[in-house]
Amino acid sequence: MKADILIVGGGLMGFSTALQLAKRGKRCIVLDKESPGRHASGVNAGGLRQLNRHPAEVPLSVAAAEMWHNIESLLDGDCDTHFPGQIRIAENAEDMQLLEERAAMVHALGFEHEEIIGQQELYQLLPALVPHCKGGLICRNDGYGRPFHALDAFRRKACSLGVEYLSSARVDAIERKGNEWRASTPKGTFRAPVLVNCAGAWAVSGG
Amino acid sequence: MKNHYSLVIIGAGPAGLAAAVVAAEQGLDVALLDEQGAPGGQIYRAMESIPAGRAELLGAEYQRGRKLVSALRDSAVDYFPNTQVWSLNRKREIGLLCDNTPAMITADQVLLASGAMERPLPFPGWTLPGVMNAGAGQILFKAHGIIPADGVVLAGSGPLLLLLAWQYQHAGVNIKAVLDLTPMRNHLRALPHLPRALLAGHYLMKGMAYKKDLKQAGICTLHNVAELQANGKEQIESISFTHRGKKQTIETDLLLVHFGVIPHTQLARAAGCQHDWDSSQQCWSPQRDEWGNSSIDGIQIAGDGAGIGGARTAEHAGRLAALQAVNTLGLIEGWERDLLAREDRKWMREELHIRPFLDAFFHIPGKLLSVPDDGTIVCRCEEVTAGEIRTAVANGHKDSNQVKFLTRCGMGPCQGRQCADAVENIVAAAGGESIARGGHYRGRPPVTPLTLGQLASLDPGETE
Numbered sequence: 011m012k013a014d015i016l017i018v019g020g021g022l023m024g025f026s027t028a029l030q031l032a033k034r035g036k037r038c039i040v041l042d043k044e045s046p047g048r049h050a051s052g053v054n055a056g057g058l059r060q061l062n063r064h065p066a067e068v069p070l071s072v073a074a075a076e077m078w079h080n081i082e083s084l085l086d087g088d089c090d091t092h093f094p095g096q097i098r099i100a101e102n103a104e105d106m107q108l109l110e111e112r113a114a115m116v117h118a119l120g121f122e123h124e125e126i127i128g129q130q131e132l133y134q135l136l137p138a139l140v141p142h143c144k145g146g147l148i149c150r151n152d153g154y155g156r157p158f159h160a161l162d163a164f165r166r167k168a169c170s171l172g173v174e175y176l177s178s179a180r181v182d183a184i185e186r187k188g189n190e191w192r193a194s195t196p197k198g199t200f201r202a203p204v205l206v207n208c209a210g211a212w213a214v215s216g217g
Numbered sequence: 218m219k220n221h222y223s224l225v226i227i228g229a230g231p232a233g234l235a236a237a238v239v240a241a242e243q244g245l246d247v248a249l250l251d252e253q254g255a256p257g258g259q260i261y262r263a264m265e266s267i268p269a270g271r272a273e274l275l276g277a278e279y280q281r282g283r284k285l286v287s288a289l290r291d292s293a294v295d296y297f298p299n300t301q302v303w304s305l306n307r308k309r310e311i312g313l314l315c316d317n318t319p320a321m322i323t324a325d326q327v328l329l330a331s332g333a334m335e336r337p338l339p340f341p342g343w344t345l346p347g348v349m350n351a352g353a354g355q356i357l358f359k360a361h362g363i364i365p366a367d368g369v370v371l372a373g374s375g376p377l378l379l380l381l382a383w384q385y386q387h388a389g390v391n392i393k394a395v396l397d398l399t400p401m402r403n404h405l406r407a408l409p410h411l412p413r414a415l416l417a418g419h420y421l422m423k424g425m426a427y428k429k430d431l432k433q434a435g436i437c438t439l440h441n442v443a444e445l446q447a448n449g450k451e452q453i454e455s456i457s458f459t460h461r462g463k464k465q466t467i468e469t470d471l472l473l474v475h476f477g478v479i480p481h482t483q484l485a486r487a488a489g490c491q492h493d494w495d496s497s498q499q500c501w502s503p504q505r506d507e508w509g510n511s512s513i514d515g516i517q518i519a520g521d522g523a524g525i526g527g528a529r530t531a532e533h534a535g536r537l538a539a540l541q542a543v544n545t546l547g548l549i550e551g552w553e554r555d556l557l558a559r560e561d562r563k564w565m566r567e568e569l570h571i572r573p574f575l576d577a578f579f580h581i582p583g584k585l586l587s588v589p590d591d592g593t594i595v596c597r598c599e600e601v602t603a604g605e606i607r608t609a610v611a612n613g614h615k616d617s618n619q620v621k622f623l624t625r626c627g628m629g630p631c632q633g634r635q636c637a638d639a640v641e642n643i644v645a646a647a648g649g650e651s652i653a654r655g656g657h658y659r660g661r662p663p664v665t666p667l668t669l670g671q672l673a674s675l676d677p678g679e680t681e
Contacts, residue, residue: 045619052622158622166612177615 012201013039019208021051025164032171043180047161056157061096061149085167089160093153097146109147222248225324230258231528232520232535233330234285237294239539250300256286260528263360304662305488319671326542333478333521337635339589342447351381351475372396373475375579383427395438407578414574480522486660494653497576509538533565587646596636598629610647616655617641633658
């Protein structure tokens with residue numbers, strides 16, 4: 011079978027890629043070795059976090075937060091998202107110093123989502139916290155969703171836009187023939203000029 | 218308790234008891250772990266403490282257990298009652314709670330003799346207080362002499378239903394009705410197996426004698442009953458059903474149901490043993506050979522936990538597995554094992570003559586297994602209904618594990634013991650994968666509830 015783009019892996023990466031491409035009129039096939047979201051996409055803590063990202067990840071996580079806050083305009087469901095905020099806590103003056111440096115670094119990159127809060131606000135937000143903490147670094151619009159439900163919503167939206175999804179179709183081999191990639195699976199061989207590897211922990215083995 | 222044994226046997230029913238005694242006789246260092254407070258399993262429960270009168274009411278088959286239990290008491294087996302096993306892995310590391318104290322022990326050889334459980338079968342109203350399993354009713358009677366005070370309706374399909382009716386009738390219980398949900402067409406289904414079953418004719422004779430007794434006592438027994446339903450608000454008030462095309466209602470505050478038994482496979486699954494779908498027994502059973510060897514080296518399975526064969530079969534299978542363990546651990550040669558096993562192998566073959574007939578006769582109709590109405594709760598722990606399961610299938614979740622991911626069915630304290638098979642049936646009937654292809658819930662330790670405190674109080678030297 012032939013498509014514009016082959017996507018290996020039916021997790022969140024795979025379906026998000028497929029969904030975005032399908033919205034732009036591309037014909038995609040998602041090949042999955044098991045069932046949708048069987049591994050890390052289906053079972054994880056579900057955190058939607060910008061706080062404390064590596065500087066290189068900050069712009070991407072801010073763009074992702076934008077997407078998650080407006081998820082219902084992209085998908086047919088809210089993925090059970092909630093945004094109560096996330097806080098990194100300083101237990102002593104030394105920790106507090108580190109958090110302030112971190113906040114300054116993020117501001118210098120041109121972002122405002124991480125801010126310092128003092129002891130008083132910290133205990134207003136977290137009254138059950140042990141009493142000796144000094145303050146914290148907060149990202150007020152961080153939150154969480156339900157991972158498998160999110161994956162499910164991405165899959166259903168992608169498929170409603172024409173993405174073809176094949177479960178139990180483990181890619182056993184990938185080869186380049188002319189301008190085409192060929193992926194062989196127990197459900198047949200699939201061809202496309204572009205192949206995206208979204209196989210998660212199996213990405214290296216190609217499966 | 219030592220931290221290592223040559224052979225650890227889990228479950229002190231007929232298979233575990235018989236195995237433990239033989240293995241100890243042959244010189245193995247044996248630990249027998251059992252969750253109950255006294256040996257006997259479900260079938261021979263309370264054997265050592267039961268008053269003579271009650272034991273007589275339970276019949277000769279029950280009293281057979283006395284020999285097994287006293288043989289254990291006379292043996293060198295290290296027997297640990299009140300011990301729950303919450304983990305087993307392929308390295309034969311066993312996580313347990315002995316009198317609520319956690320421990321990890323290891324074994325050269327493990328024998329699972331975890332027995333059977335009643336097949337949970339959702340039907341409208343099955344979660345109402347006052348609806349119980351027939352097996353639970355029988356346990357209350359065996360262990361405590363408790364019988365229904367205000368009458369009872371018995372319903373379902375399977376030999377236990379008849380046995381319990383007979384026991385209750387002799388104990389003076391007011392049996393309002395026995396509703397047999399076995400469809401008439403099962404007579405035809407079972408007919409080809411009748412000649413072989415006649416080789417174990419004593420079982421058939423016994424069944425017929427029970428029926429005759431019940432009839433003489435004037436107990437109302439209705440056959441070919443369908444559409445069973447329990448009604449009530451806070452608890453059961455009545456049941457309704459159809460019989461000969463007519464809908465009927467009986468007022469009752471107790472309904473005991475029974476739909477056959479299935480192997481208890483949670484530990485075998487947690488260890489990673491391969492299982493196959495057995496379409497004639499309508500259940501999953503672990504792969505095993507004649508000697509109880511599972512798909513994992515050093516782990517054996519015997520008794521009803523390996524496939525339903527009944528108490529006597531379990532006893533023989535237990536001895537065979539024990540001899541195999543003794544052979545594997547090098548205390549006897551293969552030919553010695555074969556010699557010692559001769560009688561048990563012969564008797565086990567005799568016992569199994571009845572099985573195909575019973576399996577066919579009490580085959581649960583597909584309709585009963587897979588068509589509770591949308592509002593019926595299937596997973597009691599997480600309160601997931603049949604309708605939610607069907608919606609999940611319609612949205613592309615084609616096997617029970619995917620449905621579990623989405624709906625949380627099977628994720629509660631019972632870890633899917635109660636709903637796994639029902640969910641598989643509903644998924645298959647609603648257009649998902651067949652049961653054999655779709656597979657069973659993936660089971661992981663702990664297989665029974667364990668508190669963080671209990672886990673944390675494990676001696677650190679015992680964990681890796």
